[in-house]
Amino acid sequence: MIEVKNLVKKYGNHTAVDHLSFQIEKGHIYGLLGPNGAGKSTTMNIMTGYLGATEGEVRINGHDILKEPEEAKKAVGYLPEIPPLYVDMTVKEYLMFAAELKKVKKQDRKDEVNKVMKLVRIYDVKDRLIKNLSKGYKQRVGLAQAVLGFPETIILDEPTVGLDPKQIIEIRELIRELAKEHTVILSSHILAEVREVCDHIMIISKGKLVASDTPENMEKQMAGREALEIETRLLPERTEEILSKVAGITNVTYPKSEPGITRALIEAEPGLDVREEIFRAFAREDSALLTMYQQKKTLEDIFLELTQEGGTAYAGNL
Numbered sequence: 001m002i003e004v005k006n007l008v009k010k011y012g013n014h015t016a017v018d019h020l021s022f023q024i025e026k027g028h029i030y031g032l033l034g035p036n037g038a039g040k041s042t043t044m045n046i047m048t049g050y051l052g053a054t055e056g057e058v059r060i061n062g063h064d065i066l067k068e069p070e071e072a073k074k075a076v077g078y079l080p081e082i083p084p085l086y087v088d089m090t091v092k093e094y095l096m097f098a099a100e101l102k103k104v105k106k107q108d109r110k111d112e113v114n115k116v117m118k119l120v121r122i123y124d125v126k127d128r129l130i131k132n133l134s135k136g137y138k139q140r141v142g143l144a145q146a147v148l149g150f151p152e153t154i155i156l157d158e159p160t161v162g163l164d165p166k167q168i169i170e171i172r173e174l175i176r177e178l179a180k181e182h183t184v185i186l187s188s189h190i191l192a193e194v195r196e197v198c199d200h201i202m203i204i205s206k207g208k209l210v211a212s213d214t215p216e217n218m219e220k221q222m223a224g225r226e227a228l229e230i231e232t233r234l235l236p237e238r239t240e241e242i243l244s245k246v247a248g249i250t251n252v253t254y255p256k257s258e259p260g261i262t263r264a265l266i267e268a269e270p271g272l273d274v275r276e277e278i279f280r281a282f283a284r285e286d287s288a289l290l291t292m293y294q295q296k297k298t299l300e301d302i303f304l305e306l307t308q309e310g311g312t313a314y315a316g317n318l
């Protein structure tokens with residue numbers, strides 16, 4: 001388990017990470033999602049011991065990343081945004097070297113490097129110089145380096161950035177494959193990417209955690225904030241009277257509509273679906289509803305709302 005507690009990172013006057021706290025449990029694929037500059041790379045660099053924090057702590061399986069770096073680092077493999085590849089080495093030479101740095105026992109190195117190369121499907125290019133590989137293959141070599149030593153958790157910073165669509169699909173497949181045996185944390189500024197592979201999303205904006213939940217819960221939590229639209233032939237006063245009998249409605253507005261029609265935009269408590277109750281309330285009064293329409297809020301809407309200036313706060317887990 002990884003515990004990030006009250007992490008702060010300041011660059012001069014600029015606060016890149018602002019009191020960030022979260023926990024990473026075993027067996028999930030976490031997505032750290034945020035616009036460019038949100039503080040994702042800084043957070044990952046601190047979590048993996050590449051960068052010191054201004055305040056706060058990171059514990060990996062109980063070991064403080066700064067005070068007990070060896071123990072802590074053993075449990076994580078890291079693929080930084082720009083993979084640290086020695087491009088004049090062959091794939092195999094580089095991975096043997098990386099295995100040595102990671103203190104994989106000498107007698108196990110060859111086997112482990114072979115195993116990892118097969119896992120990320122670079123065995124066929126093992127004798128090629130890294131500089132001659134495509135970007136997708138270079139990324140796989142970086143991934144292989146992160147997997148070496150078979151750490152419990154693999155942290156990947158923007159693993160598909162700069163890849164073409166086919167390479168993106170391949171890397172995603174590899175990540176899913178890795179997730180069978182490892183906990184995976186990846187960062188991205190692309191929502192579709194995170195939704196595609198992750199089962200838990202943490203949205204960060206300006207260095208702060210603004211939401212942390214499963215994609216399904218996020219959609220559910222925000223659903224109550226959608227305005228439900230109804231139309232009737234009743235006057236607004238009468239519509240208001242009927243709606244006042246429905247529990248859970250928090251606000252009703254009456255935008256302009258065509259003559260003889262009342263349009264009402266209804267907001268309800270987060271997570272509460274009031275559609276059936278509204279239908280029954282009008283039926284009890286023998287009044288007809290002409291339309292009832294609820295636009296489903298997508299994760300894109302949620303992401304934009306949570307990360308824009310003056311955006312709404314997330315009502316779910318944090």
Ligand SMILES: Nc1ncnc2c1ncn2[C@@H]1O[C@H](COP(=O)(O)OP(=O)(O)OP(=O)(O)O)[C@@H](O)[C@H]1O
Binds near residue numbers: 011036040
């Ligand atoms: N070494 C540094 N010195 C000064 N400011 C920095 C430094 N590194 C990052 N920053 C600033 O800190 C903020 C967070 O940067 P970070 O790279 O962590 O964001 P990010 O979410 O990973 O974005 P990106 O996807 O663009 O890398 C940004 O405003 C960035 O300009």
